[in-house]
Amino acid sequence: MPRAGFVSLIGRPNAGKSTLLNRIVGTKVAIVSDKPQTTRNRIVAVKHFDEAASGGDGSQIVFVDTPGIHRPLHRLNVRMVDAAVETLREVDVIALVFDASTAPGRGDQYVSGLLQHVTQPVVLVLNKIDLVAKSALLPLMAHAGAWHDFAAIVPVSAATGDGVDRLERVLLGLLPESDPIFPGDYLTDQPERAMAAEMVREKVLANTRAELPFSTAVAIDEFDESERDELLRVYCTIWVEHESQKPIVIGRGGEMIKRIGTEARQDLERFFGTRVFLDLRVKVNPDWRNNERTLDELGVPQVRRKPRPKRKA
Ligand SMILES: Nc1nc2c(ncn2[C@@H]2O[C@H](COP(=O)(O)OP(=O)(O)OP(=O)(O)O)[C@@H](O)[C@H]2O)c(=O)[nH]1
Ligand SMILES: [Mg+2]
Numbered sequence: 001m002p003r004a005g006f007v008s009l010i011g012r013p014n015a016g017k018s019t020l021l022n023r024i025v026g027t028k029v030a031i032v033s034d035k036p037q038t039t040r041n042r043i044v045a046v047k048h049f050d051e052a053a054s055g056g057d058g059s060q061i062v063f064v065d066t067p068g069i070h071r072p073l074h075r076l077n078v079r080m081v082d083a084a085v086e087t088l089r090e091v092d093v094i095a096l097v098f099d100a101s102t103a104p105g106r107g108d109q110y111v112s113g114l115l116q117h118v119t120q121p122v123v124l125v126l127n128k129i130d131l132v133a134k135s136a137l138l139p140l141m142a143h144a145g146a147w148h149d150f151a152a153i154v155p156v157s158a159a160t161g162d163g164v165d166r167l168e169r170v171l172l173g174l175l176p177e178s179d180p181i182f183p184g185d186y187l188t189d190q191p192e193r194a195m196a197a198e199m200v201r202e203k204v205l206a207n208t209r210a211e212l213p214f215s216t217a218v219a220i221d222e223f224d225e226s227e228r229d230e231l232l233r234v235y236c237t238i239w240v241e242h243e244s245q246k247p248i249v250i251g252r253g254g255e256m257i258k259r260i261g262t263e264a265r266q267d268l269e270r271f272f273g274t275r276v277f278l279d280l281r282v283k284v285n286p287d288w289r290n291n292e293r294t295l296d297e298l299g300v301p302q303v304r305r306k307p308r309p310k311r312k313a
Contacts, residue, residue, distance in 0.1 A: 002057045002060075002179065003059045003060075003176060003177055003178060004060040004061075004062070004175060004176070004178040004179065004180055004181050005062065005091075005092035005093065005175035005176055006062045006091040006092050006093075007063050007064070007092065007093045007094070007095055007175070008063075008064040008066060008091040008093075008095065009021060009063060009064065009065050009066060009095050010066055010069065010084060010087070010088065010097065011096055011097035011099075011111060012036075012069060012070065012098075012099070012108060012111060013036030013037045013038070013068025013069075014034070014035075014036045014038075014068060014099060015068065015097040015099045015127060016159075017065055017068070017097045018031065018039050018043075018065050019127075019158040019159065020127060020158035020164070021043070021063050021065045023158045023164055024047050024063065024167075025047050025063070029043060029045045029065075029187065029188045029195075030043045030065050031199065031202035031205075033202060033205040035205050035213040036070065037067065037068060037070065037077070037080070037214060038202075038205060039067045039080075040076070040080050041067070041194075041300060041301060042064055042065070042066055042067075042083050042084075042087065042301065043064070043065040043188065043189070043190055044062060044064055044065075044189040044190075045065065045188040046061070046063070046181075046182050046186050047060065047061040049061075049172070051184070058180055058184075059172055059175075059180075060180050061168065061171055061172060061175065064091060066084035069081055069107070069110070069111050069114070071107075074289035074290050075290045075291070075292060076288075076289040076290070076300060079295060079303070080300070082303040083301050085114060085303075086303040088115075092174070092175055092176065093120055093122075093151075093171055093174045093175060094115070094120055095123050095125050095167075096112075096115065096122055096123070096124050096125065096148075096150075097125045098124060098125065098127065098144065099127055100126040100129055100137070100155065104143070104147075112147040112148050115147075115148050116148075121174045122150055122151060123150060123151055123153075123167075123171060123174070124148070124150045124152070124153045125156055126140065126141065126144065126153065127156055127158055128158070129156060129157050129162060130159055137155055141153050141155070152170045192223070193220045193223045194220075195271065196223065196234050196268060197218045197220050198218070199264050199267045200218045200238070200278075200280065201216070201217070201218040202264075202267075203260045203261075203267075204216050204218065204238060204249065207256060207260055207263075208248065211245075212240070212245055212248060212249070215289065216240055216245075216249070217238075217239040217285075218236055218237070218238055219236065219237045219239065220234065221236060221237055228272075229274060230274070230275065231274065231276070231277055232268070232275070232277070233277045233279075234268065234276060234279070236278070236279065236280050237280075238260075238280060238281070239283060239284075239288050239294075240282060240285070241285065241287060242284065245284075246282050246283075246284060250282055257282065260280065264280075265278045
């Protein structure tokens with residue numbers, strides 16, 4: 001009997017959740033960067049274990065990649081963290097991804113605290129073991145084992161693929177027996193426009209530093225598919241928060257925006273399998289991270305949770 005169900009990838013920013021998702025599903029569905037708070041949305045992507053004829057049994061793991069959990073200082077970040085926390089209630093299995101190359105801190109305590117009341121199995125994924133001395137791994141596994149009653153602790157490297165097969169088997173074993181949830185060719189719930197905006201944002205993240213990665217967003221103004229077989233035309237606006245940030249993204253003589261555009265266009269062409277015309281402009285949208293309407297327009301989901309009951313005085 002095949003198995004199928006939902007697994008949420010949860011953890012602190014930069015732990016490697018999106019890298020792991022891309023590695024497992026075999027396609028780049030989520031953007032990745034060396035800056036924290038890269039993922040701003042929930043991303044569903046499906047790992048298929050082929051039909052019996054191709055050596056599988058038709059099982060499916062439906063992954064839900066989530067924004068890293070952090071202390072939210074803007075409405076954007078409240079939405080991001082809420083979206084991540086909300087998945088804890090919805091999935092069959094939780095995969096807590098931890099960057100094994102860093103020392104556990106208060107943020108990790110907070111995340112494991114969130115797991116106190118979950119009833120589903122939680123698998124601890126110790127990621128980035130390519131950066132960790134073998135001798136340090138066992139003590140870390142022993143230490144991390146105290147954070148929660150984990151169903152399993154699996155060391156992996158999302159970067160090299162080491163341990164990822166085993167992780168897939170462990171997760172699959174915790175899912176219910178079930179018919180497939182999605183058709184056999186279903187990859188992700190991300191609309192093409194959203195994927196295009198994210199590919200541009202990835203290049204902004206890769207080419208900027210300090211506050212800029214956090215204060216930029218990419219909106220698709222027009223996604224013109226009328227001649228898609230020959231040329232896909234994509235018009236984007238890169239939002240920044242302050243006038244002073246605009247010249248940084250544009251660069252001297254337009255050098256930076258040109259580089260972002262070229263790198264993004266190459267990725268878009270590879271992904272969409274067609275030539276792409278990419279038009280980028282940079283605009284100031286003051287305090288957009290706190291503007292609910294802009295966040296709606298950007299497609300950052302708002303999870304409506306019941307308000308907490310007021311504490312008695
Ligand atoms: N060396 C090494 N680097 C990794 C590994 N996995 C991820 N990374 C790097 O870690 C950084 C963060 O990766 P992401 O996949 O964006 O992390 P994330 O957990 O999705 O981060 P947020 O979306 O910000 O929550 C990137 O620079 C990745 O290349 C790994 O196994 N080994
Ligand atoms: Mg991510």
